[in-house]
Amino acid sequence: MEKFVIDGGEPLSGSVVPAGNKNAALPCLAASALTADEVVVRNVPRIRDVQAMVDLLEHLGATVEWRGEHEVAICAAGITEDSLVDPRLSARIRASFLLAGPLLARFGRADMPPPGGDVIGRRRLDPHLDAFRALGARVERHDSSNLVLAGRLRAGEVFMDEPSVMGTENALLAAALTPGETSIFNAACEPHVVDLARMLVKMGADIRGIGSNVLHITGTDILGGTTHDIGPDHIEIGSFMAMAGMSGGEIRIKDTEPDDLRMIRLVFRRIGLETRIDGADVLVPGGQKLVVERDLGEHTSKVQDGPWPAFPADLTSIAVALATQSEGEVLVHEWMFESRLFFCDKLISMGANIFIADPHRALVHGPRRLRAARVESPDIRAGMAVLLAALCAEGTTEIGNIRQIDRGYERIDERLRELGASIERVAEHPVAA
Ligand SMILES: CC(=O)N[C@H]1[C@@H](OP(=O)(O)OP(=O)(O)OC[C@H]2O[C@@H](n3ccc(=O)[nH]c3=O)[C@H](O)[C@@H]2O)O[C@H](CO)[C@@H](O)[C@@H]1O
Ligand SMILES: C=C(OP(=O)(O)O)C(=O)O
Secondary structure, X not given: OXXXXXXXXXXXXXXXXXXXXXXXXXXXXXXXXXXXXXXXXXXXXXXXXXHHHHHHHHHHOOEEEEEEOOEEEEEXXXXXXXXXXXXXXXXXXXXXXXXXXXXXXXXXEEEEOOOOOOOOOOOOOHHHXXXXXXXXXXXXXXXXXXXXXXXXXXXXXXXXXXXXXXXXXXXXXXXXXXXXXXXXXXXXXXXXXXXXXXXXXXXXXXXXXXXXXXXXXXXXXXXXXXXEEOOEOHHHHHHHHHXXXXXXXOEEEOOOOHHXXXXXXXXXXXXXXXXEEEOOEEEEOOOOOOEOOOEOOOEOEEEEEOOOOOEOHHXXXXXXXXXXXXXXXXXXXXXXXXXXXXXXXXXXXXXXXXXXXXXXXXXXXXXXXXXXXXXXXXXXXXXXXXXXXXXXXXXXXXXXXXXXXXXXXXXXXXXXHHOOOEEEEEEOOOOOO
């Protein structure tokens, strides 16, 4: 067990290169299971969740070779219809369920142990199952241990009951290896869904409508290998933007996809943070006095997440942290997950003024001088939000359970030190009873 020990209060400045998008790397790695040819994925973030997906593929029988810090070659020729998904590894990540689409399409059967992932509310698998059923699969067994899907897939029409990100990805993965034209309506269109669709095109599927909520996939019975570069992680970029604003420093975030940042920049501006686009970089000017923009008629501002291109759910915790340092009042409405805002009590223990109206809504009043505390990281993004708070708090904060932060942010302590932070990773010894 490790913890972070942070001495807060220093402005963080300098430049940082964002890691590859975690939520794109995971489905793109799962896509390697669709073919017996070699697939090379580049700009892969070296985070715990990626390692779990790589371990899952290896356990299934794929060969995996790291060819550089961020480049991995996978050959799934060794995966057979008898390969089994390891339940222990599956429980480590939500994205383990993305192996269902490839296994079902390739072998006509997928025996899936329950996935893991952040505990941030109920996480439905129904949209995935609806999609597989629309392509001709049946649920053969579903008990607390496993969910077994079976059937030779045929192209069809999928109408998602909600634009589920991984549900859309599983439908895409399955449809790419199913001959004929499949249409997905009410599809999710997050940058990671786009990334996966582009990779599947390079593997031999024909996909129209990429980036929209209607996808037409002409699948094939054999997909080939490819080399694919993962795009920059817009959630990590948003986290660095908030970090600059909260600490008062100037940070340049390099090599981004500015078009993917439009809603994030718009919402952060509402919370009081100005950012500029300079070529492919985002510049957060230093020394900003953050003031919340009120709505017309002096009404309270609201930040609400939603499916793309709305503000990403994975940045709501970061938005709460940012709002603690901005003058005024913001209502953060985390509409998608029921438990994600429970972490606000960690910020409250550090001195933030937050009124938790109900599980979905928190009213944040700023600015508040934050003070050091001992806190645990409940999930990836809450962990990062608490880390941002610690970086601008007075005194020495300790954050436990940092495995959660390591699930989604690569070498975050080293990268923060390069920006001037005082942060140490320290082994934590259990206290004897
Ligand atoms: C590995 C991965 O990629 N994980 C991401 C993925 O999870 P995941 O794919 O599991 O999330 P989903 O998009 O399926 O759903 C997210 C939540 O929002 C709810 N919902 C969704 C759409 C909608 O119109 N109405 C609605 O209520 C769902 O019921 C669920 O509770 O997408 C989430 C939403 O962007 C992100 O937080 C996760 O980081
Ligand atoms: C919720 C997240 O991840 P997962 O879906 O893998 O739990 C996240 O990335 O914030």
